[in-house]
Amino acid sequence: MKTAFRAGASALAIALAAGAAFAQELQIENESWWQEAGARFDGVTLRGVTESTPPSNFISDVLAPKFEELTGIRVDVETTSWDQMYDKAIKDMEAGTGIYDMIYIEQDIVYAYLARDFLVNISQALEENPDLKAAGYAEENFTTFADNFRGEDGDLYGIPMEAFIKIYLYRTDLFGDEEIRAAFQEQTGRELEPAKTHEEYAEIAQFFTSWFQDKGEDVWGSTAQAHTGHPASWYEFFESVAPTFGVYNWGIDPDNNYAASVENGGTMNSDEAKEAMTWWLSMRDIAPPESVQSTWTEVATTFAAGRAAQGLVYGENAAWIATDDTKSRVVGNVGVALPPLAEGVMEAAESGEGYIGYYDGGAFGLPVTSKNQDASLLFLQFMALPEVQEEWAIAAPRITLDSTYDSPKVAELNEELGGYYDMLRDQGYLFKGAPAYPFHAQLREATAPIFYQILTGDLGVDEGLDQMAATAEQELSDLGYRQ
Amino acid sequence: MQSNRLGWILLAPSLLILFLFGVVPFLYVAWLSFHQWNPFAANPDIIYNGAENFRRLVFDAAFLASLGVTIAFVFFAVVSELILGYVLAQAFMKDFPGKAIFRTIHTLPLIMAPIIVGSIWKLMTTPSIGIIPNLLDTWFGLDLNIGQSAAAAFAVTVIMDVWHWTPLVTLTLIAALVSLPPDPFEQAQIDGANKRQIFWHITLPMIAPAVVATVFIRLMDALRTVDEVLMLTGGGPGSATRYLGVHIFKEVFPRTNYGYGSAISVIVLYLTIVACWLLYVSMLAPRNQK
Known part of the structure; x- marks a missing residue:
């Protein structure tokens, strides 16, 4: 009891001392x-x-x-x-x-x-x-x-x-490993570099997952923030993945009566959105098994534990992943890059018509x-x-x-x-923040149950996104934003 | 007359607290259930809409699905806790080496906050990292993934609830068993009754009030489970563990659907009362009539 008390008191003292030290440095x-x-x-x-x-x-x-x-x-x-x-x-x-x-x-x-x-x-x-x-x-x-x-x-x-910003984080030690680079080139015919397109990203992810599976090591080719019951997965798709395929503002057009479905002028169930979802699910399937229970926090810890070669990670975690060896196993081995993009997305972002990820x-x-x-x-x-x-x-x-x-x-x-x-x-x-909607959580929660069903496979991608678009429009009508 | 007045004066603080923190919030929720109110709607005002919220409930597939999984959860959890609790209570009635230590350890989950229980089970069941999936994989080659398998997630939430609350059932039943008079049991043994007959015809009828009270408590608790499940699965995968408590939480807090969420709360309260009444009638009323 006394030992536990002393340990607790010491931890508290260290925390207070650390805060005080910072405070003293502030002039x-x-x-x-x-x-x-x-x-x-x-x-x-x-x-x-x-x-x-x-x-x-x-x-x-x-x-x-x-x-x-x-x-x-x-x-x-x-x-x-x-x-x-x-x-x-x-x-x-x-x-x-x-x-x-x-x-x-x-x-x-x-x-x-x-x-x-x-x-x-x-x-x-x-x-x-x-x-x-x-x-x-x-x-x-x-x-x-x-x-x-x-x-x-x-x-x-x-x-x-x-x-x-939510960035593309990759392991520089793995991407720079000569044996891995040679094997990757032999298999794909190109140099191992951070991906610029979704096809390249998928190729790298598949390569690393297979490479480490063959060696019996617990390293996978990609992270995925794909919790099947927490809004973190909804955010990863609509704010980080869908924009890289050219689907912006959650697929809703605020200038067109908040339309979500393609039928009414939205893009939530567009071909691009369906392609994005299919691609993301394929990455989820070769990500570490805990990905289906991962929110933003777990994705960062998965990467810091050295269980993924690359992934989309919130920038707020980048510093401790790259520098804090008490929490991270990949200190000094972290590189950052822009997310992989579909054709035309970078041009749209540079012109201000689109964006490439989440700020x-x-x-x-x-x-x-x-x-x-x-x-x-x-x-x-x-x-x-x-x-x-x-x-x-x-x-x-x-x-x-x-x-x-x-x-x-x-x-x-x-x-x-x-x-x-x-x-x-x-x-x-x-990069861009969430769209300027006053119904943020309301729309998310209305569509999330369908989204989770897509993740579990209970609904197909096409059917699921169609249902989500219809539900989004219904919710916006109920809330009085869509006339 | 004077002692009566003194009694009311002494009771007054408790009654006032009960009224302020029990009756008033209930009346407010009941009043809200007849209104449409979402503060983040284009019109954030509270609008009277009669019984529309209740009419909508009847056709709400999400609510009905939630009700279905909740009933299944309550059934499996409460029945398991009752059986296991009784077995453990009987075990604790006898002396065996290490009984005191085992009884203390067995009671520990009771003192944990539900949110902590959910966190612990999340750590233990995280796919590929948690100790339970690891051991199941190593020993039996089983792949436990509560983020992907609806059945696995459901089963784990039931097991978690059983782990958390069985000690309560055990303690209640120990109290009931200890208080039983020895005479009927000795008489039954003299008459040649076997263990099964003694259980059905003597033990169970005599501890029935305690069993019913325990089931009432567990039934009410299980019907409004939120924290543990929200922490463990978030209601997923999909809606597999979106029990009524979780469903109400998501409707009322993130979605700020206060009117509709209140209507669901009122209905759940009604269902709980009906379930308890049915239980009481089926288990105790016939006995009382005799």
């Missing part, structure tokens, strides 16, 4: 301004709720204590699961209880929150309260990802705190129901100061300010990540 400019600004909120405690992710943990462990040290304003950030976070935030704002002063807004939910007028217009609030405006904070410093959190008026309704991230928003809005505005600006960004980017691979790319530590990490940050900066514009 905030104009400290006296923050002290003065905070003085008027003596005794105030801000409460936030967010998903438990590395970027959010940095807020609760490092930024919140530092902010309290400067201003005297206590900040309690509750980090919890994705489902719980939404449950708590939505209930609080819906009921108007005002428990939370800050809430995490994932890019795909912001449109629903804006439609319900849940959020404070931060640009306007700072303009109307110049005494609360911190000198180091500037909206124009944000990367273009911040545009996802702007309303129709162009104002900002959330302070971006994480941003990443995800989140912001901290200020609920209109908050009882401490002014104090919250201070903390939200604190999160966006240039001087806190470098350490934050090291602790979690996220960049929300343009200036962060140039900092020395980030440049160093970029090398270890195989150029991930370069890709985020230079080619991030080719």
Whole structure:
């Protein structure tokens, strides 16, 4: 008992010490301004709720204590699961209880929150309260990802705190192995390089699965985020795979009465969507067996465990997979590339008509129901100061300010990540977040049961996608968006 | 008169809490069930729609499928727990080496939160990585994949529930068995009754109230199972383990279909009451009439 207690206390002490060490490294400019600004909120405690992710943990462990040290304003950030976070935030704002002063807004939910007028217009609030405006904070410093959190008026309704793209991750040690390269060339007649097309990707995946199967090793040719009962699989298909086949916005045309079926002008059950689904399922079938139970987290751990040669992985996991040898077996052996694409998709993305994958991230928003809005505005600006960004980017691979790319530590990490940050900066514009739908979760949940049946094989690809398109249109009619 | 008033005063806090946290939410859910309300619809207002939600339920294939798998789940889980719980209770009535340790270990699952139970079983059953698929493959050449096989996922959820809740049944039945008077059993043995006859004609009738109470508790719990299953399978593969609790959760929380979700909740409450009443009538009412 005593030993367990000591171990627990030691772990807690190490965690606190790590947070404190980061906090000490943060040098905030104009400290006296923050002290003065905070003085008027003596005794105030801000409460936030967010998903438990590395970027959010940095807020609760490092930024919140530092902010309290400067201003005297206590900040309690509750980090919890994705489902719980939404449950708590939505209930609080819906009921108007005002428990939370800050809430995490994932890019795909912001449109629903804006439609319900849940959020404070931060640009306007700072303009109307110049005494609360911190000198180091500037909206124009944000990367273009911040545009996802702007309303129709162009104002900002959330302070971006994480941003990443879903990338094609591959094992450089396997792709560079001479024996493997020779065998691959002999079998396919071409060099083993990261795939640019779906055919190439499938060829590489099949090659690696067979190669390691023959050797009796547990390595497969691809990952697959293909859980048969969790929305992670739905997202992988509609936000990461379907766009690479030219199916955008989940196959729904918002400019055409939210049509989903081909019959009405949508693309959810188009030939391209069916081809995408067939291809993805074929990759799932040669992925590690746990793929049918994998969400985004398990895909990352599968890759980090060295069980896959390549795969689509959320960028928020790239840093620890590539650098943390306490959690990853593939440290130093990770390369990044753009996802494989069908013909014409890159051209469409470059012209702004399409996109090649998912640009995800989140912001901290200020609920209109908050009882401490002014104090919250201070903390939200604190999160966006240039001087806190470098350490934050090291602790979690996220960049929300343009200036962060140039900092020395980030440049160093970029090398270890195989150029991930370069890709985020230079080619991030080719990726796109979720479409601006206010019915995000509603549509997903209405169609997900059919989607899962396609994954289990209870429904064929053609029949399943046809049913999904019809169900999507019915749901949108029921919700009043489709006339 | 004075003691009566004092009694009500002492009861008042409990009654108030029960009213605020039990009756009021129920009335709110019942009221919502007659309305259409999705805060993320084009019209987010609460709109009265009469019995439309209940009419829709009757033709809702997803709800009916969920009801079907839930009934199967409840049947297999509760019956298994009852049989296993009785066997274990009888075993614990006797002395054997290590009994105290075994009884403690056997009771441990009871103190675990359902979400933890779901996490543990997820770790143990993850295809190709979990210990159970590994052992089944090594020993019997069986491929257990709860992400792909509906039957396997269903069976694992039942086994998980049995693992979690059998100790409750065991403890309840031990309490019932301990309280039985020895005379009828001695008399039956003198009269030459065998073990089966003693069980059917003496033990079972005498512990019937405890059995019914235990079945009531387990039936109500199993009908509203959410956390464990959501963590283990998410309701999948497909809709194979989308039990009513999970179905309601997905309707109400992610889909924010508050009106329709409330209607399902009311119906499930009604079905639970009916099931318990039928059980009571079939098992205890004839006995009481005698």
